[in-house]
Amino acid sequence: MCCMTLWLMACNDEFMLVERDQNEKLVVQAQVVDGENIRLHVGRSLGIHDDTSKLQVTDAKALFFVNGTYKESSIPDEQGWCTSTLVAHSGDQIRLEVQSVGFEDAYSADEVPVLPVLSNLDFSWGMDNSGNLRFTLEDREGAEYYSLRIQGVFREFVLDPANQLIRDSIFSLRTLPCESKGRLFFSDRNFISTGTAEEYFTDEIFKNQNLELDLRISPLHLRNVNPLKKLVAIEVTCSSLNAAQYALLTSLSLSDPVHGGNFRAGSYASGNIVNGFGIMACSAQAKIRVNLP
Amino acid sequence: MTSLGLSVNGYTFRPAEYSYFLQENDFIAYDTTLQSDNTTSREVNLFIQDDFKYKNWRIRAGIHGVFFQSDVNFQSLQPRISVFRSFGKRKSLELHYGRNVQYLFSLPDNANGVPLGIWMSANSNLEPLESYVYSIGWSQSFDQGWRLRAKGYYRDVFRVKNIFPGGRAPFEALDQNVFEHTGRNYGLETTVHKSEGDLSGWISYTYSRSQLKVIDAGLWTWISNQFDRPHDFAVVLDYKWRKNWHAGITWNFASGHYISAPEKQYLLEVNGENQLIQQYESWFNLRVPHYHRLDLGIHHERRIANATQKWSLTVYNVYNRQNVYFVRTETNPNGSLNFQPINVMPILPSINYAIQF
Numbered sequence: 001m002c003c004m005t006l007w008l009m010a011c012n013d014e015f016m017l018v019e020r021d022q023n024e025k026l027v028v029q030a031q032v033v034d035g036e037n038i039r040l041h042v043g044r045s046l047g048i049h050d051d052t053s054k055l056q057v058t059d060a061k062a063l064f065f066v067n068g069t070y071k072e073s074s075i076p077d078e079q080g081w082c083t084s085t086l087v088a089h090s091g092d093q094i095r096l097e098v099q100s101v102g103f104e105d106a107y108s109a110d111e112v113p114v115l116p117v118l119s120n121l122d123f124s125w126g127m128d129n130s131g132n133l134r135f136t137l138e139d140r141e142g143a144e145y146y147s148l149r150i151q152g153v154f155r156e157f158v159l160d161p162a163n164q165l166i167r168d169s170i171f172s173l174r175t176l177p178c179e180s181k182g183r184l185f186f187s188d189r190n191f192i193s194t195g196t197a198e199e200y201f202t203d204e205i206f207k208n209q210n211l212e213l214d215l216r217i218s219p220l221h222l223r224n225v226n227p228l229k230k231l232v233a234i235e236v237t238c239s240s241l242n243a244a245q246y247a248l249l250t251s252l253s254l255s256d257p258v259h260g261g262n263f264r265a266g267s268y269a270s271g272n273i274v275n276g277f278g279i280m281a282c283s284a285q286a287k288i289r290v291n292l293p
Numbered sequence: 294m295t296s297l298g299l300s301v302n303g304y305t306f307r308p309a310e311y312s313y314f315l316q317e318n319d320f321i322a323y324d325t326t327l328q329s330d331n332t333t334s335r336e337v338n339l340f341i342q343d344d345f346k347y348k349n350w351r352i353r354a355g356i357h358g359v360f361f362q363s364d365v366n367f368q369s370l371q372p373r374i375s376v377f378r379s380f381g382k383r384k385s386l387e388l389h390y391g392r393n394v395q396y397l398f399s400l401p402d403n404a405n406g407v408p409l410g411i412w413m414s415a416n417s418n419l420e421p422l423e424s425y426v427y428s429i430g431w432s433q434s435f436d437q438g439w440r441l442r443a444k445g446y447y448r449d450v451f452r453v454k455n456i457f458p459g460g461r462a463p464f465e466a467l468d469q470n471v472f473e474h475t476g477r478n479y480g481l482e483t484t485v486h487k488s489e490g491d492l493s494g495w496i497s498y499t500y501s502r503s504q505l506k507v508i509d510a511g512l513w514t515w516i517s518n519q520f521d522r523p524h525d526f527a528v529v530l531d532y533k534w535r536k537n538w539h540a541g542i543t544w545n546f547a548s549g550h551y552i553s554a555p556e557k558q559y560l561l562e563v564n565g566e567n568q569l570i571q572q573y574e575s576w577f578n579l580r581v582p583h584y585h586r587l588d589l590g591i592h593h594e595r596r597i598a599n600a601t602q603k604w605s606l607t608v609y610n611v612y613n614r615q616n617v618y619f620v621r622t623e624t625n626p627n628g629s630l631n632f633q634p635i636n637v638m639p640i641l642p643s644i645n646y647a648i649q650f
Binding site for chain 1: 457458554555556557558559560561562563564568569570571572573578579581582627628629630631632634
């Protein structure tokens, strides 16, 4: 039967996609985080049939503007990265222009969102060794899009071959997939698609109000992770995002690299770079932590 | 004659199911099957149709009333009317108008070129597909069994559904992953038949378009839908050259259909990891190679007592055309992407023996 199937199926020569737009574009990825220096990476796009070892741009120049005023320029290094001396602050209007010979100038402009406010973090163990995590997210004017990540801080024990303790001071962060009632947050879909158990959401249902979150963490991810790891703290990280970053993350989560196999390729990455690909991601990050006994 | 009918149908759909398994060291961290919720729906269809004749005119008119229930209720009235006018015994003209509302539809899974669809029913997220069709046809007979037919049609379609390129099949993100477009289909079908004599058969050619309306560079424009195959040509001939012997030849040609393929690629750092983005820029931007095939057959028929004995020697796909059935994507070591067409059914000779009583 297998031989019959192989005989019946035969491969043709490959066929090529004729791109509608033959021009390649600059790919700009800027990280504009409240309280941090602006980081930037510049690369280039290629056609789908091209060798991807040539995605770098070596002669790019980036110009930074804050609230309409030119501030400075930076030259990315050989890997395409540069860090500005500028520190972004919530409410700043950031404009970025990137130039490189042979490419159309790419630019983007957006505002750094306000810092989210997290409070009332509480953790308790359930009867089944699951974890119950509660906290409050205060929605503020100027923040519409959020990402949320729950991480466990694990203290690791390293044993020598004779099972004698030699080190116990290694700490590691591990993202904890969570569940919530009604599956508004941390549904299986997000766990599968992003692999990071990071949730992206808008304030549509709690605009300008407090969002009380009550999450359950499966015992699978807490006590049964590894007998040599002990959960010592839980961190909640919430970032308010600009619309473009939210669109990028959600557009990527709609793609399905996990289940694609041989028959599916590609994804759609939303962006906010004019005349180019990529994103100027503006965010403000808040973090709270609860230590466990 | 008036015809009246009633049908009641029930449907259960399970649109998607995934298995997921994660093992760390010897510890199974995650082992589950995820599936979308089953959806059930019911359809009650009532129709009435009648024919009216007056001299050389004949009118066939009818109306379908449909009540469809899923998580919400839909109702529709779908009128249709055909008008026939004969000119003598050999010529006739046909006009047709119809409205159709479709509550069940197949969402083409965006796997590159795999001819799979996921059946869904209309619900609160997916409104039914609606279309209006207009057609005009002409038929004329000639001596020695020749007949010519031509039919032109135009169809407006609203809420054509497609899964976003690169998106996964409908699961939980159904409303985010399914896009609706306005579409149109139009074309001209022509056929020449010959039904008498030693040589019989037909030759047909159809020019047809199936398009979607999308915004491109800020302007509304029409693009090809998945099965936009403008040219379809077929020759089917049967020749009786000796008593009990006849031979058949069939040749088909059809334009290749479209798939959605990524056009650009670049690196982005997502969640701390470099990710090669293979970016879709448009829907249905890659046409697979055209389809064509030649089949030959020789047949011998003979009466034996009260039965007919029939021998057939046929060769399917005589020149072994490797028509594309689906497209596999392959990433080369240098990162470039290839579209590898896969065909099924190469040349297939066969011998057939049958006795008919």
